Amino acid sequence: MVIGVDPGGRGGVRGEPSTDDMGGVQRFAEHLGVTYPVGVEETANYVEYQRNFRGNNPFPTDIIVDRDGRIAYIAREYDPGAMTAVIDRLLKR
């Protein structure tokens, strides 16, 4: 399954206050024509995922989880080929 997650409640660019609220996320998803579930995270894991990466280049962050609920892949730069290979491998298990 695929789920798009907006961390919500983030600070704005250039220090200006802003937040990715539900309305903004909904409009964004509609504009893009996203066909998988999309929402705003209510927990606060996003910051923890970023701690081990270099610098502030946070989006996108893609996390692939195996059937046992363990993280199998995490990357900040979009690499569809690598992600597809990981997903295919996990699906075959």
Next chain:
Amino acid sequence: MHTDEVRYRASDSRLFQCSYTFGVMDARDPEKIVYLAQDLKHVIPGDARTPGCIHLAWNGDEVYTVHRGNVDNPAFLSGWELKPDPADPAKLKPVQLPVLQEPGVSYEGIDTANGYIYVAERQNGLAIYQRNARTGFQKIGSLSDLSNSWGVRVRGTTAFVSDGLAGIAVVNVADPKRPALLGKVKTGGQARGLALQGDIAYVAAGSAGLVVVDISVPATPRVIGQVPTPGTAVRVDYSAGRVYVAAWNDARVYDVSTPATPRFIGAARMTQVLGEANDPRPPTTSRTLGIAASGDVMFVGNWHNVYSYRVHPDRAAPGLVLPEEINLVDFGPVESGKSASVPIEVTNQGTAPLAVFNVATDNPQFTVEPRQARIPAGGKATLSVTYTAAGSAKATGFLTMQSDDPDNATRVGYLVGNQPGLGVGKPLPETNVALVDGGQWSSKEAKGQVTLLAYFATF
């Protein structure tokens, strides 16, 4: 900077860029591009925000700019009159045009022709405007029978609209008050940027890569070719028999002397040092969203800068590509004395054989095999990197390799085992998401399924 669109005007060699600001550059000498005006932000009446722009188009000394609107910026149609700077005749001092904002309208791709301004407006379809000094921007016609319009290019009395998942739409705009749909074709992926040349439309189609569409019969456009791109194809330009694609992780060039079968020439990956300057970890790939071309010169706008490259299509060269996760190869938790291995795929996307050598790590807890490889053009090889934990503490190392790819003479990867916090091998923490449809998703639902969580932002 966050450059989105760059467009080149051949008549005066000016390069325009939309980013967090609007800028105009003199690109007569592409090796010494000079700003004529820069850091221009739009003033929006009644709004404290001062956005840059996403797309642009020109009509003489007026450059029209748009923003789609997001959580940080308002949607608008505006522009700039390119006036000379009275204090410095070598520079410009553009004056912003009045702003148009329409309720519920998100402005995307823009083009000008026939004295009109054509704007792709997402779910609102294609709109046509006129502008004069007295009335500002006036909408005179629109076509709503489209899906999710992102880009537009107009030639004569025909508009070609990139329409997201719906592909390409061809629209008769002979009567700007009553644009009429002529034909459509799906491209796969999300049709975004497009460039026209003769009877061909080249489409940057997101996950579908570069798609080639025969538009010789407007009522029945048809896909005649497609080339995958490693990243998301966002924008495209055409010049002198070549197509240039901004493909998120790099800028790519193809020979299209046979349009249906684009032939890869080369690609440029740009990086950026993020965080502390003395951080030894490798720089990250800068996302590439904007591209323009003139002859053998390619202009690229990425998340941080604007670049110019000269294309040498007659030269063959290797092209080393590593997976993006090379910047953090996470072996996860490994017990002391035990080992874990990670395959690293090395691809040669170039047009000549690639030699990779002196493959090594700097920490004996990490080993790599093989230490060298020779990869034919279009081929792949796999390095196996193994971490043998000497204890339970975090271990880090650098994987280095050299190659005869002139743009990747040395590449570095960052290796980590037993790192604290969230990472490979750790359980997915409890994650709850409020969905836009009013429902809820919990990580409990991921049990037993392979799940992809794609974190994103709306800006």
